Amino acid sequence: MTDQTPQVDLNPASPEKFPLPPGRSGLPLLGETVEYLRSSRDFTERRFRQYGGVFRSHVLGSPTVFLVGPEAMQWIFAGEGKYLKNRWSNGVRQLLGANCLSLIEGDEHLERRRLLAPHFSYATMRGFVPVIESLATRHFERWAAQPGDFTLWPSMRELAFEIALTLIFGQDAVDVPFLTRHFQTWTAGLFVPFPVNLPWTMFGRAMASKKAMIDYLDKVVAERQKRTEQPPDLLGSLLQHREDGEQPLSRETIVEELQLLLFAGHDTTVTATSNLMLLLAQHPDVLQRGREAVASLEGPLTLDGLRAMPYLAQLIQEGMRLIPPIGGAFRVTTRDVIYNGYRIPKGWTVPVGIRYAHGGANWPDSERFDPDRFSAERNEHKKSGTFIPFGGGPRICLGQHFAMVEMSVMLALLLKHYTWELVPGQDLEYTQIPFPKPKSGIQLRVRRLG
Ligand code: HEM
Known part of the structure; x- marks a missing residue:
């Protein structure tokens, strides 16, 4: 090396x-x-x-x-x-x-990040913990109440999409089934090898869904623009006025930004959390350590409570090292x-x-799922450039803190209140594009503990 x-x-x-x-x-x-x-x-x-x-x-x-x-x-x-x-x-x-953050460059890119950054800080995340806890609990209870097996991937997608919508639109009511449907067709077109825009191609259908989403989001944004004061959610930030009364971004740009944030913050977290659940099911000793780590949790989750349990972060980091979502x-x-x-x-x-x-000579015994490598004692991830699930430099993931908090809440709840096992005989061979995912989508049986 x-x-x-x-x-x-x-x-x-x-x-x-x-x-x-x-x-x-x-x-x-x-x-x-x-x-x-x-x-x-x-x-x-x-x-x-x-x-x-x-x-x-x-x-x-x-x-x-x-x-x-x-x-x-x-x-x-x-x-x-x-x-x-x-x-x-x-x-x-x-x-x-x-016009979205990923495609703009230079000063415009830095300025846009400055505009969005306050919504992704740890301080803002504090207020999101109860919101994520309540949404996740509702979904996990539904999973545990299923009489038979279920497939994790689409269910995790539903949950993560609702969380992303709440981050962006706060308390505003949005048409979740409509957005979910079009979002899925839209993302399916993002990674086709030959993007031909015809009505019967995957890319053509994705472009049609993009238009449907844009028309819908445009109306949501127009409604919001009528308010004199913006609520403290992401859309509020994008709509905030400058001191000279000018709005920083056009409505078209805001709508594109909303779409990017839904995309960037969705399948990434789905991939990381679902693959971690699989790894834990395959490593009962690590799962048991995780359960012991959250045993002392009482009452509603808080950011400080989660941060006091470093093993949670270690589990998530090791999951993303072994199977980086991007x-x-x-x-x-x-x-x-x-x-x-x-x-x-x-x-x-x-x-x-x-x-x-994330593999090879950068990491001892790199194919092993070993969350202790991220412990304060071993600290194997401290060498710059070896652990980069969120990228680096000026384009480092804008939502990394949000993602870590979201995944920590889900993981703490799962470890504390649920047990899950893999349905035997499923095909766990991975496909890599667009995200690393076992072919079966991970078939599970989930039960509530206690
Ligand atoms: C496990 C979860 C996540 C992973 C692994 C992840 C990973 C990444 C990576 C690797 C990049 C950099 C891509 C590049 O260098 O071109 C990136 C960029 C980005 N991510 Fe994430 N991400 C996650 C969650 C999120 C969430 C929850 C959000 C927002 C709600 C988000 C928003 C963004 C945005 C807006 C960018 C573009 C930044 C820019 O171009 O300046 N991500 N992400």
């Missing part, structure tokens, strides 16, 4: 004098995409062994340079707006819309760069290899 600060020249006088990194371009058009999609971690590992920490390929339609190692991850995160920018596929751009992200170079003696031309893709960073 390379473990050295990269030697970088951002203003090379004659970049063409430097060689491209070693590697292959693969097949015409397809490049090496098929092998990459099969397992980005194996793909990276094989080439890392062959070429070292810098190599090139051609994946997902672009010439690509892979940079391996914790220092390389730090270099990528530090590059936002200087030598790298976000890269999204054409289909995602169309479905998300050009396996990677993509950047594109905005200038020619010389990196460790190799030229990375302007316009080439540079992946952020989250899944790869």
